[in-house]
Amino acid sequence: MAEPRAASGKSLLFLLISVTLLHSFNLQAVHDILYHRLDFEKYLPNFSHHEFPGVVSRTFLGPVFLSTCLRGCLGVCVTLSLWRMQREVRRQFGSTVAGLFCLTCASQFHLMFYSTRPLPIALPIVLLAFPVGSFLCPSTLVIIVFRSELSLYLGLMLLMSLLSRRLGILQLLYYAIPAGALSLALTVGIDSFFWNKLIWPEDQVLWYNTTLNKSSNWGISFTSLNYFYSALPRLLDRRTRTLLLPTVGFILLYSFLPHKELRFILYTFPVLNIVAARGCSFILNNYHKYWMYKLGSLIVVGQLVTNAAYSSISLYVSHHNYPGGMYIHCFSSMSLFILMYLLPKTGVSHFLELNRNWRYDKREDIGPGHPDMKTYSYVLMEANATHIALLKDSHVPLAFIQGYSNMTLNAFQFPFFSINLGDKLVLLERVPDPEHPS
Structure with a gap:
């Protein structure tokens, strides 16, 4: 047993x-x-x-x-x-x-x-x-x-x-x-x-x-x-x-x-x-x-x-409940120096800091619209249209990351349920800004 x-x-x-x-x-x-x-x-x-x-x-x-x-x-x-x-x-x-x-x-x-x-x-x-x-x-x-x-x-x-x-x-x-x-x-x-x-x-x-x-x-x-x-x-x-x-x-x-x-x-x-x-x-x-x-x-x-x-x-x-933790692997091979803001409840931890040229931050006292957000090379946050709009002058969406959304039941199919995924996170990239050069 x-x-x-x-x-x-x-x-x-x-x-x-x-x-x-x-x-x-x-x-x-x-x-x-x-x-x-x-x-x-x-x-x-x-x-x-x-x-x-x-x-x-x-x-x-x-x-x-x-x-x-x-x-x-x-x-x-x-x-x-x-x-x-x-x-x-x-x-x-x-x-x-x-x-x-x-x-x-x-x-x-x-x-x-x-x-x-x-x-x-x-x-x-x-x-x-x-x-x-x-x-x-x-x-x-x-x-x-x-x-x-x-x-x-x-x-x-x-x-x-x-x-x-x-x-x-x-x-x-x-x-x-x-x-x-x-x-x-x-x-x-x-x-x-x-x-x-x-x-x-x-x-x-x-x-x-x-x-x-x-x-x-x-x-x-x-x-x-x-x-x-x-x-x-x-x-x-x-x-x-x-x-x-x-x-x-x-x-x-x-x-x-x-x-x-x-x-x-x-x-x-x-x-x-x-x-x-x-x-x-x-x-x-x-x-x-x-x-x-x-x-x-x-x-x-x-x-x-x-x-x-x-x-x-x-x-x-x-x-599918940890989209941030799964997705961060895709960017670890980039060699340039990057300052990245991460949403901690998406599955990201220090164990995923695989690139020494990257600096990861997960401050909880800032959010979309905060002036400090403009200093981040990349921002990983919830795919909320309102929050994305607050950063439209400094960042552009690079990729949307899917996670679990809901489950639907259907007695006339096998299996009788289906797992639906939806956009849960968005990865934003900073646009060139003379005040905050890369």
């Missing part, structure tokens, strides 16, 4: 090589660490996070680790952690549930997609596969260093362990206090060095997202049950209740934040997959008893096939 899951993760890694703005901090930080090596005294002021700090400061522990192992290893680490979880599922529920768990994970697009993304969200999954009895130290590290909001999820798991007496108070204090102190010292020490100021990144993130509630600036959803519509499994038995209650509690508590995205509850996917696999196993094991179970078995197989088909379609769509 490891093979299909590993193959799924590899295909997403190699076909979706670019990242968008939300994923860029870790990727840019890994680039800077790899490119500038250990000459921090000379190059640290030139690190991308000083020039483009973003909304909140994120920890450098993840990028330091990834720069050592490289990005592909993140997908391998997530796969190995899920395999470890599968072995525990096999021990608790049997081989059928374990097999269905593997198939569900392998065919689940978002889980495999984010397992190869350089996001702070993906890194904790590696540590969350530990059994309850040995998860204290890893969970403390995850909360303090990577994702402070996981204190809700892991706190509920901890409470369940205390109530069921699988964990004692003294045992909790024995492991949690040293692990917490070490994790805090580690993140404050390393991140203060890289950010050039005394900082605990996850403290800033928690303050920004919860106390100030500024995450709502990036969009809101008005129902607190938003996550439940697509995340909760339909079948439950006594043995899965301990797994599901903390998961449901975390999703419910986190749903009170106005800004909601599926990736924010990615940590719960493996647990929900275990519960779903247990329910599917119950149906399959009772296949011969009643016609309802036979129908249910067909539904179980059908949902796995549908899940795999959806993941394949999503993979194709996502491949």
